[in-house]
Amino acid sequence: MNIEHKELAKGRWGQMSLIEQMANIGSEVNRAFNWRKKGKEDFSKKAFYRALELLDLTVCFHKKYSQLKEILRVREALVDFFYGDNEFSSTEILWCKYFDQFAYAVRRKY
Numbered sequence: 635m636n637i638e639h640k641e642l643a644k645g646r647w648g649q650m651s652l653i654e655q656m657a658n659i660g661s662e663v664n665r666a667f668n669w670r671k672k673g674k675e676d677f678s679k680k681a682f683y684r685a686l687e688l689l690d691l692t693v694c695f696h697k698k699y700s701q702l703k704e705i706l707r708v709r710e711a712l713v714d715f716f717y718g719d720n721e722f723s724s725t726e727i728l729w730c731k732y733f734d735q736f737a738y739a740v741r742r743k744y
Contacts, residue, residue: 642688648695655695657740659688660733663712667726682716708732 647655662685669678689709696702715724 642691647688647691652692652696652701653736653739655688655692656733656736659685659692659708660736662688663729663733666716667730682712685712 650658662681665681666678666685669675669681686709689705689712692705693702693709696705711722711724712729714721715729
């Protein structure tokens with residue numbers, strides 16, 4: 635698999651707080667939604683894969699059970715929403731609201 639976020643994978647990602655990481659993941663998820671709305675499924679898929687890559691990097695840097703549980707749950711639900719049967723009944727609005735909270739916290743310096 636081709637790593638898109640090479641600098642982040644080298645360790646810079648681990649220097650960010652979990653809130654900052656989740657805000658960045660949310661940016662990629664929002665890009666995937668925006669490309670999907672424009673009918674550019676290939677670009678949407680690439681943005682979604684970048685979001686998954688960032689989630690996987692986040693798993694590598696967080697070892698607390700409660701954090702890992704949340705991160706992996708988010709990953710599972712996102713994959714289900716984009717390419718599964720949407721068993722969790724997620725919506726685009728729900729995901730935007732979820733990730734917007736992290737972006738807001740970062741802007742407010744948590």
